[in-house]
Amino acid sequence: MRSSFLKWSLLVGAVAALPLASWAQQTPYDFESRMGMESHIGKITGHAKDAKADYRRYCVSCHGELGDGNGESFPWVDPKPRDFQLGVFKCRSTPTGTLPLDEDLFDTIARGLDRSNMPQWSTFTKQERADLVAWVKHFSPRWVNEKPGTPIQIPPEPEVTAERIKAGRDVFARVQCWKCHGVEGKANGPSAATLTDDLGRSIAAFNFTEGARPKCGSTDRDLYRIFMTGLDGTPMPSFADNIKPDEAWDLVFYLKALEPQKSKEKALAKQLGLKPVDPNAPPPAAPQ
């Protein structure tokens, strides 16, 4: 009697466990092979395995167990978290279509992403951040198969002048930044309303007039880097082929003149009486 009860309960248990087994198969955690992933930030070496606890405690609710951005908080988060498995990142110092440097990911964790649910994680030590960079990398096989891109060269920042701001306005008109960002930088250009990210979700162009911080940093060098590398995964393309390094600084100065913050650029633009670009005028020719 007793043994038959045991037999039945075993059988029922096995049948009940079947769906569990298939569920486990559907969501494999197959990144173990890359648990040795490292990151190198200056003299610091980050180790993926050392970030496991921090990731589970601070990151998993949005970024998810599998790093696919499908954590518990996914439905309430906008913009949506990255899918680390794809290895596609907005904030890079490397050309479009390439992996970022370890330093880029390291900086993003500390900086956070303005106007998103990604806060500034300045509470982590540098070692912890380096470990988390290695952890982020271990989700994608791309970090085994590919090398990060060669970072773009940024020449030293020249002195800002009225001529440079005016020249920056010409670049803004020529490469037609206003198509999305609007002639006054208010993110209301003709194409702004229909922008979508790589996953087909609606996404807004950056509004320069709100005093917000750009997602990939707000220093002059950050601005330079943003339009010369593009923000992969978003509609923002790379302009590296169409804006020369010196002109790029002109554009940075003009963008700063659009911002509401007090700056030398803003004062100079005001002195010049600089008007927004005319979308109906033929675009200025590229300098030879």
Added chain:
Amino acid sequence: MKNQWKHAFSVILSIVVLVYCAALILGREVSAAGEGKITGTVKLDGTAPHMKGIDMSKDPYCVKAHASDPAHLEQVIVGANGGLQNVVLYISDGLTGSALTEVPAAEPVFDQKNCVYTPHVLALDVNQKFKVTTSDQTAHNIHPNPNPMTGNIPWNQSQPPGAPPIEKSWKAPEFIEVKCNIHPWMHGWHVVVKGGPYATTDGSGNYTINNVPPGNYTVTAWQEAYGTQTQKVTVAAGKPGTADFTFKAK
């Protein structure tokens, strides 16, 4: 005297053998390089779906470019006798050796013209170089969106008026969607296939895949709205294989 004859005979024999061998080797190369082909027609069975007109009013340049020739979506383009245009045909199985590994030297062009992609569908071999150009006096951003897990990495580059061509290639077979975020109606395809010989149907649905060595193959036809179909085809020396396909209208 007898010895002399013997000598001459062996010389002639060796020349004959050499020529014969050379003919064999060269003959094989010639047939591998160009003799064989696969031809056929791809048709649509049923009424072609209506291709909606495109509202380009957000960019006056694009509107003007289509003033006399209104633009329509291009998912299904049907020509005379139901021939389907823009179907890519490629050899999905049976290619070996150089026919499989050789990358075509031709460098096709994917142009942005009048705010649409020309051609709408660009077939490519893995690692084959192609150029992206712009003929327009309005800024585009060219944004292919492959799945990075295949080895093809997405990128996004601007092409304002007068921009230089962009030269690229793809690493793995994939049907890749190409978009312009500035002009959301702009939509095209890069069809990356493994193995050099491929073809795209013309306005009447006709195609010819050239440079197919004699052998038994599986040919796949890909249409962006209707997916893929396959057929077995045999190519013999001097006798092209044929494969006609029919997609059902949905």
